[in-house]
Amino acid sequence: MTKPLSAPLEVGFDYTRSLGPTLSRFMTALRQRRVTGVRGSDGRVHVPPAEYDPVTAEPLTEVVDVASTGVVRSWSWAAEPLEGQPLDRPFAWALVLLDGADTALLHAVDAGSPDRMRTGMRVRVRWADDRVGAITDIACFEPSDEPALEPLDDDGDPVTMITSPVRLHYRHTASAEESSFLRGLAEGRLLGQRCPACGKVYLPPRPACPTDGVPTAEEVELPDHGTVTTFCIVNVPFLGQRITPPYVAAYVLLDGADIAFLHLVLGCAADEVRMGMRVEAVWKPREEWGPTLQNIDHFRPTGEPDAPYDTYSQHL
Amino acid sequence: MSDVAVVGFAQTPSVRRTTGTTNGVEMLVPIFQEVLGGLGLSTPDIGFWCSGSSDYLAGRAFSFVSAVDAIGAFPPITESHVEMDAAWALYEAWVKIRTGEVDTALVYGFGKSSAGHLRRVLALQLDPYLVTPLWPDSVGLAGIQARLGIESGLWSERAMAEVVARSRSDARANPLAQLSGEVDVEDLLAQPYLADPLRAHDCAPITDGAATIVLASGDRARELCERPAWITGIDHRVDSPSLGGRDLTTSPSTVAAGKAAGADGVSVAELHAPFSHQEILLRQALGLGDEVGVNPSGGTLCGNPMFAAGLARIGEAARRVLDGEAERVLGHATSGPLLQQNLVCVMEGRD
Amino acid sequence: MAKQQAAVVGTGQTHHAAKRLDVSMAGLCREAVDRAMADAGVDWPDIDAVVVGKAPDLFEGVMMPELFLADALGANGKPLLRVHTAGSVGGTTANVAASLVQAGVHRRVLAVAFEKQSESNAMWALSVPIPFTMPVHAGAGGYFAPHVRSYIRRAGAPEHIGAMVAVKDRRNGARNPHAHLRQPDITLESVRASKMLWDPIRYDETCPSSDGACAIVLSDEPTSGAAAWIHATALRTEPTTFAGRDQVNPQAGRDAAAALWKQAGITNPLAQVDVAEIYVPFSWFEPMWLENLGFTDEGQGWKLTEAGETEIGGRLPVNPSGGVLSSNPIGASGMLRFAEAARQVMGRAGDHQVDGARTALGHAYGGGSQFFAMWVVGSERAGVR
Secondary structure, eight states: OOOOOEEEEEEEEEEEEEOHHHHHHHHHHHHTTOEEEEEOTTSOEESSOOSBOTTTOOBOOOEEEEOSEEEEEEEEEESSOOTTSSOSSOEEEEEEEETTOSSOEEEEEOOSSGGGOOTTOEEEEEEOSSOOSSGGGEEEEEEOSSOOOOOOOOOOOOOOEEEEEEEEEEEEEOOHHHHHHHHHHHTTOEEEEEOTTTOOEESSOOSSOTTTOSOOOEEEEEOSEEEEEEEEEEOOOOTTOOSOSSEEEEEEEETTOSSOEEEEEOSSOGGGOOTTOEEEEEEOOGGGOOSSGGGEEEEEEOOOOOOOGGGTGGGO | OOOEEEEEEEEOOOBSOOSSOTTOHHHHHHHHHHHHHHHTOOGGGOSEEEEEOOHHHHTSTTTTTGGGGGTTOOSOBOEEEESSOHHHHHHHHHHHHHTTSOSEEEEEEEEEGGGSOHHHHGGGGSOTTTTGGGOOOHHHHHHHHHHHHHHTTSOOHHHHHHHHHHHHHHGGGOTTOSSOOOOOHHHHHTSOEEETTEEGGGBOOOBEEEEEEEEEEHHHHHHHOSSOEEEEEEEEEEOOSOTTTSOTTSOHHHHHHHHHHTOTTOSEEEOOOSBHHHHHHHHHHHTOOTTSEEOTTOOGGGOOBTTTHHHHHHHHHHHHHHTTSOSEEEEEEEESGGGOEEEEEEEEOOO | OOOOOOEEEEEEEOOOBSOOTTSOHHHHHHHHHHHHHHHHTOOGGGOOEEEEEOSOGGGTTOSSTTTTTTTTTTOBTSOEEEEOBTBTHHHHHHHHHHHHHHTTSOSEEEEEEEEEGGGSOHHHHHOOOOTTOOOOSSOTTTTTHHHHHHHHHHHTOOTTHHHHHHHHHHHHHTTOTTOSOOOTTOOHHHHHHSOEEEETEEGGGBOOOOEEEEEEEEESSOSSSOOEEEEEEEEEEOOSOOTTOOSSSOHHHHHHHHHHHHHHTOSOHHHHOOEEEOOOSBTTHHHHHHHHTTSSOTTOHHHHHHTTTTSTTSSSOBOTTOHHHHOOOHHHHHHHHHHHHHHHHHTOOGGGOOTTOOEEEEEEEETTTTEEEEEEEESSOTTOO
16 A cells, blocks of 8 residues: 655635624724623623623623733643744733633733743733734733723724634645555556445545445556536636636546546537537646646547447436 | 443544544544444444544544545435534434434544644634634643642642553553553653643643444344443533633533433543543542542543544443443543533443 | 424524624524524523534634534533534434434423524635645536536426526515525526526526524424424435435435335325425525425426426425525525424414415435435324324
């Protein structure tokens, strides 16, 4: 078995979150260097605000101002900050009970060293210079007995949305079976595999035959021509599109394969593509090949007579 | 209502990194063969399939869909999936059997934590407006919880190190464990902090792995297995997500689930504690005395396949009954930040 | 032993729109939940457990969002389950909630499903480029359009059927105050004049992208007068792709339907079912699913549509609510079908009520037409006719 191929997989998106009334008031206050909470059904002041009471599930709407100073309830030391965290130098994660609040807020404390951290210590908010109405308007907390900066009223619109970037980094691994297929492609070969149980030829091969639950095994080299089973004509432009519409996305069943895959059919007008049309691969120049099916730029008609419906009807 | 029992359990080795895909197929194919083969069953014999896994662990939408390939799901199967640890898939399967619609179910969970950066991925389980934008990592949060308990006198760094030493020592008898061996408590306490007050050994390792359990009801269970692990109680509860609003030194959801499931009188308990102090916390919440053997498998501190580890706890506990080693056992699973959600499954043998 | 009977005693849904920027995710869920609980006449202490359904977490960028929603869902101290079976999830969630009552585990269960697509972009979430994987070059509808073409070829269906479904569903949607798209003036001509996006699927034959939520209260006994008794549930799954897979009329759907009708004691679905809420995200899926569900023989589904029999007033009204073509909050879309079926037999469907509806189908599917969830609800307890 060949070693599986792997490659980075980046998952990144800036999520746009609408806040609703309760969170909107909290975020708007942060922009003004003020911290607010909400009063719970039992009278407790929740900071950060709870939209719904943790005990009764009632919506909570009574806004209560609290101080920008408070006391550390517990903490841990982040010796090596991770991407996205409030500080890029060692800091403490802490639950901070703000003066006037009954629940603690999680944030960072810029203490410099764990030796300067202790439960019960006084801290104050260090406000971010540029505030947008987000929890990150609190840049962090800092050890201090002094008050934080004064509120700064603004006449801006209420904050109703936040943008939350999510950036995650993964390593994606192809299965061993798919890897041998991909390596074959890098050499211009189409390597399928046969399921030892049902005898069907899969391209790409599978770590488990979907009907038998066992890996496909015996290698079967397939030709680069086959039949269009079905298709659609893409007329809609969308993000990341490579070709100008209209063009044809078609299921191509290679001769000798038992499963079709989706690819492009070009080389004729879109409205000339038919179910049953015989097609062949048009490969990119060899120097552009890699371990990917994209080595085949597209399929084009061979000009042979169409395949009879019966020869592909069980693949629809 | 028909009684339901665990009749089979299989799991992969817990490893730091597999070469397989994030849809778990390579890990699932052999354990399906093992668990079904051991019972003399094949795919069509299973009345209901249910799995637990996470798209964010894999880094893509619908990652559980391809896992179905490992089953060989044609002809079609009756199947469901929870975006939770597979212990909750077991709960759903238990319910399904209790309706009387089926008499067997296969449950599985899988996770390839090594594909991403687990400590950051788990930040997405927090409040997306108020907490996640700070990207608190799972270890940093656990450190806050550990300190609360230490400073309240509920546990100590030494007691935490003792949990680690016992777990690693017990894991020597578990060939599938990722970490095992004799370690000295003093040596552990001499290690540097990873997230003061947590040291690296207080935290479960990053693990790739999968687990599966077969459930059966009544006569079917007795037919399949000499000594089924009958589920006498199973319950799960959730606590508020507010990290600063709930008491992090205990777990009301565990207390309630343990009470409802009937945790009293067990001799073995497998507790899903990804951090050493959480084992102590859970033990206290469940009222488990010194006579109860906790995590004889080595527990999550010696192998933590995300989304399968809770199911594996139930499997490891059940195995003591299946093997005739114990009469009454408890499996516990957790989900979410700082033990937010908890499940307790109590099982017993009937001679 | 016969299982405990379960019934829907209340349903609720949000107003569905492309962007519900007036609410948070919690607020969106609560709009549906509060309405369902009011409809059922129950309060939080009456709820024993909560089941949440949602499609991929990448849509909202929150891993297992039910965890942070526990306060809002009144779930603290209670059992909370999170189901994810792709597009069928809303239906599966309702079935799981029903099983909790049917198994005698709980008396009253709250099921909630939601999607807030405006937090991101579903097209993005579904098309994060996965290494080594051939980009499909086709976009969202491109996956299903080739199979629609296969159906048209196989069934010999005339081209205007898809447009007919779109006209019917959007006009029905205009009767539904919750619907995202409300187009009382849509015509066959206007649909056929709309842009051909993924030939053979036109713009007007395509579902919208919606924010929305749906909630259902299930109980072992009626709580508010009317109840929709669950006569049957079914779930079936098959792999996404395999050699020889029938992607037009998937076996999993046929098997689920057969099991469903048998459990419900229905021998002639077309005659015995009064109204159906079927998951139709692209108009052609109405005739395809009519066949898959066994309402007609294979190749005959389009004839029922063409004859107008699936309109309100026809033999089998399909999607009187306007269906997925009028509102598509993905994770909630399946539960909306199940809830709308219940509303019909409870006589609470308002302006889209089908007169005298006593037996109704709720249907959902997901993935590459591979996950199926269904239920049959009736105005009487199962076994009473």
